[in-house]
Amino acid sequence: MTALTTDFEQPTMDDYPTRKSTEPALLYRKDPVVWGTPADGPMDQSSLDSFDEKGYLQVESLVTPEEVEKYRAELDRLAGDEDLKRDERTVVERSSNEVRSIFEVHKISEVFADLVRDPRVVGRARQLLGSDVYIHQSRVNYKPGFGGGDFYWHSDFETWHAEDGMPRPRALSLSLALTDNYPYNGPLMIMPGSHKTYVSCVGETPEEHFRESLKKQEIGTPDQASLSILADKHGIDLLTGPAGGGLFFDCNCMHGSGGNISPYPRSNVFIVFNSVENTCVEPFAAPSPRPPFIGARDFTPVR
Amino acid sequence: MTALTTDFEQPTMDDYPTRKSTEPALLYRKDPVVWGTPADGPMDQSSLDSFDEKGYLQVESLVTPEEVEKYRAELDRLAGDEDLKRDERTVVERSSNEVRSIFEVHKISEVFADLVRDPRVVGRARQLLGSDVYIHQSRVNYKPGFGGGDFYWHSDFETWHAEDGMPRPRALSLSLALTDNYPYNGPLMIMPGSHKTYVSCVGETPEEHFRESLKKQEIGTPDQASLSILADKHGIDLLTGPAGGGLFFDCNCMHGSGGNISPYPRSNVFIVFNSVENTCVEPFAAPSPRPPFIGARDFTPVR
Numbered sequence: 001m002t003a004l005t006t007d008f009e010q011p012t013m014d015d016y017p018t019r020k021s022t023e024p025a026l027l028y029r030k031d032p033v034v035w036g037t038p039a040d041g042p043m044d045q046s047s048l049d050s051f052d053e054k055g056y057l058q059v060e061s062l063v064t065p066e067e068v069e070k071y072r073a074e075l076d077r078l079a080g081d082e083d084l085k086r087d088e089r090t091v092v093e094r095s096s097n098e099v100r101s102i103f104e105v106h107k108i109s110e111v112f113a114d115l116v117r118d119p120r121v122v123g124r125a126r127q128l129l130g131s132d133v134y135i136h137q138s139r140v141n142y143k144p145g146f147g148g149g150d151f152y153w154h155s156d157f158e159t160w161h162a163e164d165g166m167p168r169p170r171a172l173s174l175s176l177a178l179t180d181n182y183p184y185n186g187p188l189m190i191m192p193g194s195h196k197t198y199v200s201c202v203g204e205t206p207e208e209h210f211r212e213s214l215k216k217q218e219i220g221t222p223d224q225a226s227l228s229i230l231a232d233k234h235g236i237d238l239l240t241g242p243a244g245g246g247l248f249f250d251c252n253c254m255h256g257s258g259g260n261i262s263p264y265p266r267s268n269v270f271i272v273f274n275s276v277e278n279t280c281v282e283p284f285a286a287p288s289p290r291p292p293f294i295g296a297r298d299f300t301p302v303r
Numbered sequence: 304m305t306a307l308t309t310d311f312e313q314p315t316m317d318d319y320p321t322r323k324s325t326e327p328a329l330l331y332r333k334d335p336v337v338w339g340t341p342a343d344g345p346m347d348q349s350s351l352d353s354f355d356e357k358g359y360l361q362v363e364s365l366v367t368p369e370e371v372e373k374y375r376a377e378l379d380r381l382a383g384d385e386d387l388k389r390d391e392r393t394v395v396e397r398s399s400n401e402v403r404s405i406f407e408v409h410k411i412s413e414v415f416a417d418l419v420r421d422p423r424v425v426g427r428a429r430q431l432l433g434s435d436v437y438i439h440q441s442r443v444n445y446k447p448g449f450g451g452g453d454f455y456w457h458s459d460f461e462t463w464h465a466e467d468g469m470p471r472p473r474a475l476s477l478s479l480a481l482t483d484n485y486p487y488n489g490p491l492m493i494m495p496g497s498h499k500t501y502v503s504c505v506g507e508t509p510e511e512h513f514r515e516s517l518k519k520q521e522i523g524t525p526d527q528a529s530l531s532i533l534a535d536k537h538g539i540d541l542l543t544g545p546a547g548g549g550l551f552f553d554c555n556c557m558h559g560s561g562g563n564i565s566p567y568p569r570s571n572v573f574i575v576f577n578s579v580e581n582t583c584v585e586p587f588a589a590p591s592p593r594p595p596f597i598g599a600r601d602f603t604p605v606r
Contacts (some may be wrong), residue, residue, distance in 0.1 A: 062458060147455065182539070189564075224566065236565060258487070258489070263534045
């Protein structure tokens with residue numbers, strides 16, 4: 001009898017509800033942050049502990065200056081590809097029609113396919129997530145100077161859970177800086193420690209929400225009271241550093257970035273690894289999953 | 304004959320031409336930055352030298368925490384005054400209809416009238432400008448959190464020269480912080496040393512330009528190539544620090560501020576002192592002067 005009841009209730013339970021209520025809420029994370037040990041990869045215990053505590057880890061010189069040059073050249077090549085500009089995987093800036101992001105770069109470009117498989121990259125992802133991993137999303141971002149827009153606060157996991165059907169927060173992102181990040185050119189900001197709190201957002205996801213949300217996020221946006229609580233509790237870290245640095249961060253970090261009026265553009269490669277033990281199901285709060293170039297439905301592990 | 308020629312040419316000469324050509328230009332500043340000596344006021348030689356070199360000076364605790372409270376209360380009182388909200392001296396944010404600035408606060412509020420006359424304030428202005436001074440402009444600024452807009456790069460003097468008829472760069476501003484300025488809540492950014500270069504801007508000032516330019520500056524905006532040259536040469540300083548701090552900066556500093564997605568709003572009092580030996584004449588590049596609450600036509604010295 002117990003087994004039957006469990007079977008019946010299981011599908012309706014959701015530890016990370018969002019976009020279903022008219023009231024926002026702060027919920028405790030119910031999953032670990034770090035799943036592996038020092039024996040599982042290149043990082044020592046103190047690095048793993050720091051990731052667990054803050055929700056992110058900066059690796060200076062994750063790649064060499066020569067590799068940065070190679071990736072930048074590839075970025076330029078992709079941004080100049082007129083066919084690719086018309087591809088649905090390419091996002092252009094509303095005001096200027098400049099390329100802002102290109103999705104699924106690990107499939108579009110052999111250079112970035114190699115990067116994803118690099119032990120310095122996937123090795124850390126496997127170690128943190130304690131399993132084989134696959135690419136949930138990859139993209140390159142171009143953030144222009146002289147007025148590039150901001151990216152409002154959000155948890156990636158909230159979106160991936162609601163719109164892509166990612167069951168639990170057992171995923172992480174790598175942002176590899178291809179330009180120097182200064183305090184004044186709109187670097188990523190993270191509320192360190194915020195990844196242990198899940199902000200349940202209000203509102204309902206409309207059909208084909210991704211078309212708008214890639215340009216400017218509105219639904220799935222944390223409420224101001226929750227953001228104030230998290231910022232007062234955790235503070236805000238600016239993730240600055242030279243090109244070539246890698247920032248690994250947990251999927252539930254509250255993060256965003258300011259605008260950039262400086263003359264210095266920012267570019268990075270962004271790779272999302274998800275555990276093969278956490279593959280996506282039906283969306284938890286959207287009519288249908290986003291297209292696979294935004295949230296993969298192919299769970300083949302990176303080898 | 305020589306004298307006649309000079310007389311004829313003099314009125315058409317302008318050491319700081321702007322908005323008259325289709326090409327931007329970088330011109331050398333032809334005037335001193337610091338006009339006084341340590342004997343003339345509260346600042347020592349090294350402070351004066353630093354102002355001369357960087358174009359700005361931060362004074363920690365220019366006012367006491369109790370005074371900060373007093374000024375913040377006055378700010379709240381003014382922002383809540385519905386009559387004042389309809390006053391032409393009040394600027395509201397385009398998107399939210401929130402009060403963004405109130406001009407001529409030293410005339411509207413006795414509290415800020417006292418601040419302007421305070422020896423810690425006007426004493427430093429007189430010392431730097433080497434003469435009696437009057438108020439060219441005063442205002443309070445409210446920069447909301449959760450998405451307050453940016454302010455693009457500009458030199459105040461370019462505008463004051465073009466639109467208010469300020470002959471030469473012998474003026475300065477005080478920004479008194481009434482909230483803490485963090486790297487992540489859109490603090491003022493200055494290119495240190497940029498005050499010694501004058502960026503001549505392209506374009507022509509339209510009629511009643513001030514109505515739009517107070518919300519979003521477009522005409523009189525430095526070109527991107529000039530900004531890149533100045534930023535590469537001088538770098539960019541973020542002016543952070545706790546409430547109560549005063550920032551004195553030269554009228555020709557290239558400065559701006561980023562947006563503010565953080566939960567922490569920013570407010571300050573902003574006072575522009577001009578030398579009584581530099582009183583305004585007809586605008587150098589506009590059909591008529593801006594209204595006196597933006598650029599004063601009453602040159603009575605502060606006493």
